[in-house]
Amino acid sequence: MAFFYRVLPIVFQLKGYKVTDVNRMRKIGVACRSLHELKQKACAKLNVTNDPAEINIYLLDGSLIDEEEYFSTLKPQTTLILQKPGEKVLTDADLLYDTLRRVNIDFLIAGEKASEFLTENLKAKVAVLNNALNKDDSKTAFSSRDEHPEWFHGLETNCATKEAYLHRRCQDRIRGYLYKTIEQIRSSDVFAKDPRARKQLSRAKIEARIEKKMCIALCDRTGEFKCHGVWNEDKCPFGTHKINPYRSKEELVLFSTWNFDHKIERSRTLIPLLLKLASKGTADEADLIEIYDNLFTIKNLRLVHIVCHDKSSHK
Structure with a gap:
């Protein structure tokens, strides 16, 4: 069995999704019936020249969408992240910013300030946050x-x-x-x-x-x-x-x-x-x-x- 194998697209009903790049700089709408079709259309709209087979699609929580059956379960208007080879979907600062936001830490006033705060001595701040969680x-x-x-x-x-x-x-x-x-x-x-x-x-x-x-x-x-x-x-x-x-x-x-x-x-x-x-x-x-x-x-x-x-x- 080879590392790479062809999977024929499974066709489902037409649904609309929101697709953004890893930097969250652009967001587009894509109507499609399959994961294969979504990759093709998203690449065209975002001017991505890579082969769609090399593209990965993620949910905002970091889950990888790599199967047509799994893709078919997504609700319409779900926001998806398109990742090109070599790109990172989330930075540690992004992830921890979201974590702190969820637990209502007071000092999160601006995203840029939080990112700067988290970039320095990141591990120690995670440890502090872990100890502060409700048990x-x-x-x-x-x-x-x-x-x-x-x-x-x-x-x-x-x-x-x-x-x-x-x-x-x-x-x-x-x-x-x-x-x-x-x-x-x-x-x-x-x-x-x-x-x-x-x-x-x-x-x-x-x-x-x-x-x-x-x-x-x-x-x-x-x-x-x-x-x-x-x-x-x-x-x-x-x-x-x-x-x-x-x-x-x-x-x-x-x-x-x-x-x-x-x-x-x-x-x-x-x-x-x-x-x-x-x-x-x-x-x-x-x-x-x-x-x-x-x-x-x-x-x-x-x-x-x-x-x-x-x-x-x-x-």
Whole structure:
């Protein structure tokens, strides 16, 4: 099975959507019957010259829309973000600004001031915000939209339960690693200039395994997640880094600042290793499985609080 495969567009009823770029500088209206058609029309209206197949579409909450069936569930006039290759959908400052706005922090007077405030010493401010959250557990065990409507308020999703929504976000995160991996491989000199390596890489069976290894729960029975600590430590040195996104909307939003951290790094180590094996013609099935496990499973991924996410070289 190849990294890339053709999916025939599924045609649904004509609906209108709002589409903006990652900088929120322009917003257009698009009427379409499928995700494929939306990408084509949005690219034309926003003067995007990239191949629509290279374009990603996101909801405002960061959910990736990558399936026609999922796209068909969106309500008319949903606002969508068009992302070109190499662009970032949300900055940390954008995300935290929204978080603080949701929990009614007084000093948010102007967006620019908030962005400047959050850009400096970002990790410490997240820690302060986490400690300030309400820890009322009275609705944590509630699951459905009817039981806890404020948890779902503002989420552009048709998911009926908290579990379904967070499962979808988990899928989005892992698929994001897949797309970044594919983009890095395709932009490499090895892929562009070495036909033998390109053939090996194109035959790699990676995406088929993703759905099979995404069902391991990282939270306890109440939905609480604990930080696993910096990549080169056995556990979180703080011991207090924990969060329950099922408890409240505020914690759900703040949970987006937590990250998966590759102990063996994806871009600096794993992808170069895959390219090296492919260029030598020695990338066999066992190598691909090993690289897959290190890219997409908890064998090499640890869930970390932003304070424990070390973005420097892991050596």
